[in-house]
Amino acid sequence: MRAMVLDKAKLPLQARDVPKPKPGRGHLLVRVNSCAVCRTDLHVVDGELSNPKLPLILGHQIVGRVEEIGEPANFKSEISDVKFAVGDRVGIPWLGWTDGECVYCRSNRENLCDRARFTGYTIDGGYAEFTVADARFCFHLPEHYNDVDAAPLLCAGLIGYRSYRKTGNARCLGMYGFGNAAHLIAQIALYEGRDLFVFTRPGDVKTQQSAKALGAKWAGGSDEMPPEKLDAAIIFASVGPLVPAALHALAKGGIVVCGGIHMSDIPSFPYADLWEERVITSVANLTRRDGEEFFEIAPRVPVRTHTETFPLEEANVALDRFRAGKLKATAVLLVNPN
Numbered sequence: 001m002r003a004m005v006l007d008k009a010k011l012p013l014q015a016r017d018v019p020k021p022k023p024g025r026g027h028l029l030v031r032v033n034s035c036a037v038c039r040t041d042l043h044v045v046d047g048e049l050s051n052p053k054l055p056l057i058l059g060h061q062i063v064g065r066v067e068e069i070g071e072p073a074n075f076k077s078e079i080s081d082v083k084f085a086v087g088d089r090v091g092i093p094w095l096g097w098t099d100g101e102c103v104y105c106r107s108n109r110e111n112l113c114d115r116a117r118f119t120g121y122t123i124d125g126g127y128a129e130f131t132v133a134d135a136r137f138c139f140h141l142p143e144h145y146n147d148v149d150a151a152p153l154l155c156a157g158l159i160g161y162r163s164y165r166k167t168g169n170a171r172c173l174g175m176y177g178f179g180n181a182a183h184l185i186a187q188i189a190l191y192e193g194r195d196l197f198v199f200t201r202p203g204d205v206k207t208q209q210s211a212k213a214l215g216a217k218w219a220g221g222s223d224e225m226p227p228e229k230l231d232a233a234i235i236f237a238s239v240g241p242l243v244p245a246a247l248h249a250l251a252k253g254g255i256v257v258c259g260g261i262h263m264s265d266i267p268s269f270p271y272a273d274l275w276e277e278r279v280i281t282s283v284a285n286l287t288r289r290d291g292e293e294f295f296e297i298a299p300r301v302p303v304r305t306h307t308e309t310f311p312l313e314e315a316n317v318a319l320d321r322f323r324a325g326k327l328k329a330t331a332v333l334l335v336n337p338n
């Protein structure tokens, strides 16, 4: 099968013919139709995330069709409600496997599993014609979305949604960075009646205008203070200095949620900014429950995705444009388009 392979960090992906994977027990062999490009893919290519599987097929926002089903697993009740048949459309996310038995898994925090495996990082992902995935971690996708539009929902949507849920019932919600995930989650926040305050790079008037057009109450530079104190802020940009900036804009008892897997160092800040029960937290990965909730609400809003497509073989072009900030929308690789 055709695949784009990462041999080593900091090298371009190589277009290569590799053996088609075989589905093991409880696994689906999936013919990949589309796979969205995530900032995490860039972090892996750029060597900012440690110990990826190498060589590696990137990609953890995969939409495809079940081509073959491995032997049924022996997971009984847990798997019996995950029904996939050959030909079904399936979505494959970042969380690829958990042990189901560690202290985190047993307390509804499988996103923190000690032995978790991740699609397109510690197991091969979707920058290829076929991939295999543990059926228990795959999703049925809402009919509302075609294969291209559904792909960005699988990470930007899901992990963004987990970040958003950490903000509780915040009325005034800030978003630092207004890229793929923020754009998706802003739509849910507005649907749920939150007042939205969007912070961009200072001077990025175009993005500020697009945030206002979407319904933000205010948009400005990350060096500005919002007109009202924030009950919560989500940081989508991987820029550490935004953490004290967001903290400084919080009302008492407010929370700053860091939504990314990687961030530059956070500078020191006065304790007075944390005092009065303000909280800083991060979000790691996703649980299957996050996925179920998100795919239930997304088509109701309906959350719209904006995409820019590239053929699989142009994955390096998509990554380079992402790194340079030159993408107009979420990059989606077309692998076996319908």
Ligand SMILES: [Zn+2]
Binding pocket: 098, 099, 100, 101, 102, 103, 104, 105, 106, 110, 112, 113, 114, 115, 116
């Ligand atoms: Zn576990």
Ligand SMILES: [Zn+2]
Binding pocket: 038, 039, 040, 041, 060, 094, 155, 156
């Ligand atoms: Zn991702």
